[in-house]
Amino acid sequence: MLKRERMQRMLEKLDADQLLICDPNAIFYLCEKWIHPGERFLGMLIRKDREPVLFVNSLFRFDEDLGIEKIYFTDTDDVTKLVQPHVNPKGILGVDKILEAKFLLPMIQSQIASGFINGSSAVDWTRAVKDQEEIEKMRYSSHINDLAMAKFKTLIHDGVTEVEVADQMMRIYKALGAQAYSFPPIVAFGKNAADPHHMPDETVLKEGDTVLFDVGCIVDNYCSDMTRTFFYKKEPTEEQKFVYNLVRQANEQAEEMVKPGVRLCDIDKKARDIITEGGFGKDFTHRLGHFIGLQDHEYGDVSQGFDNLTVAGNIFSIEPGIYNPSVLGCRIEDLILVTEDGHEVLNHYPHEIEIIE
């Protein structure tokens, strides 16, 4: 069913006369129907003065009444000609940021509108502020992720490979009621943890290794995402403890400052300064966090380049890391919700150094 109040919030933010939304996630957000068109066109046209319409390839025909007019087309139809009659040629058309060149260039060439802008900010900033229903779903998804983290530890034993551990995670998630991964799980042993985008491989676990899990699931369409770094069978060295605790401090002090009206870049800076002052600044190679919701990565960064202010309802990750192959690869990540008067960390799995025996 079309979520009129979400649509309303979107229209208020619209700085064009009309907006063509193509992202299946944004379309689900507005009408609670998943349509995955693959390489085919999908579009919802929102207009300030007229009812919205939905363009769907007839391959994905469905009967439910979503409270929005459906316009079907087939593989032999021309997408520009399909959309053109519904667009006001004298107005600016805001297009989805993910609209692909194969659809966008012919629309520009045919001048179906007087100008084209990236109109996604209206969608993005609406989606970045979760409503109560969404907050409850996000909270529950992270709760399942907390439970899963405790179970993933039990997969760890001598001689196991990263791939063997990763391959068993889906079973655990499903038993806990999750639908799917929100992203392919990262399992990294030892030095592999010093590569922030390492994918599970045939690396065999050995005593003294770090064990990094960066994992998330989808529950009732909403994503979780959390990272913890464990040690296997051996106390970390003093230098490793120092690095671990630096990451932990960066995580916790950044979380501590989260409330409405804070610049996102300042939250990033807080964590970055702590790590830099500890002498490992060059080994923290990525942004502090990203927004999340229906998708694991949604619009919105906790980074130096992003100076928007937080507002209540924002949910993002706080995930400082230090990637130093000669000392330690370590990341600690939680999701955090901006509340009216502060914040709520959605993950409750502890941050303490933990040795898996």
Next chain:
Amino acid sequence: MLKRERMQRMLEKLDADQLLICDPNAIFYLCEKWIHPGERFLGMLIRKDREPVLFVNSLFRFDEDLGIEKIYFTDTDDVTKLVQPHVNPKGILGVDKILEAKFLLPMIQSQIASGFINGSSAVDWTRAVKDQEEIEKMRYSSHINDLAMAKFKTLIHDGVTEVEVADQMMRIYKALGAQAYSFPPIVAFGKNAADPHHMPDETVLKEGDTVLFDVGCIVDNYCSDMTRTFFYKKEPTEEQKFVYNLVRQANEQAEEMVKPGVRLCDIDKKARDIITEGGFGKDFTHRLGHFIGLQDHEYGDVSQGFDNLTVAGNIFSIEPGIYNPSVLGCRIEDLILVTEDGHEVLNHYPHEIEIIE
């Protein structure tokens, strides 16, 4: 190592001075390196008069020498400003068909080139003609898929659900040496088979049901894709047999005509005419086939809207179907290779009516 000769073939087909390739599959095709940038920018700029360059976010930094200059950037860099100095502003820039509006619109606005066209045809038509190494990989991937199909049948028993069957397919594929699914497997029982895009759900199998498997795997980076429709424990009715055999005829007669120099739309027409003459034309609701290779769906259709001529090295699916909920939902799909003097069907799993007991 960069596939210089493929690059050369691509440049010859280029009707622009420069081409910005962004599709990770196309970049893998050219330099055998997977880079998955998610929502971040990734681009390979190919120029007729200068060496190519590769723009990579430093998050995905790697050491291998791919024979191409790497230009690293970070999340705070402006993509237009990054690319602009390398583009000839007086020339046309061909952009990847999947280049997203968020990157394309600022490039157009900054006039980094004298004009913008969808330049993917140069890439697409190069990729659509497989070389010998690719053909061998495609043949092997389909061989594994044939073996898997025989094993998937053994998952079928009273009371099993579609999801339960689908969940066991990865294990079978992996045991046979496949890396991954080429797409999420379709398992459809009974009337569900009359929805060409049905996804496995909690439907329980019962006697007399049809059992449709549309499945594919990735082996050594290349995709397979095959569909078979079985019957469970009961001889199909005469009307079902008629529909099944109509689909089978459409499949086999379309395959029979495949050789170099045939219009792809005529292959579609062959199958479509057979089904239409049999009285079920309105229930064959999609194109006859799609090209395939590194991706399950690559550029190129076997459809009414696609009148290009086949050339040796093309590989595509032939997958007629009839979706009639009151009689039968049925599809029979093979991959087929256009050879110098005809064709080679890459799937060998039989087409005969088969009853699973």
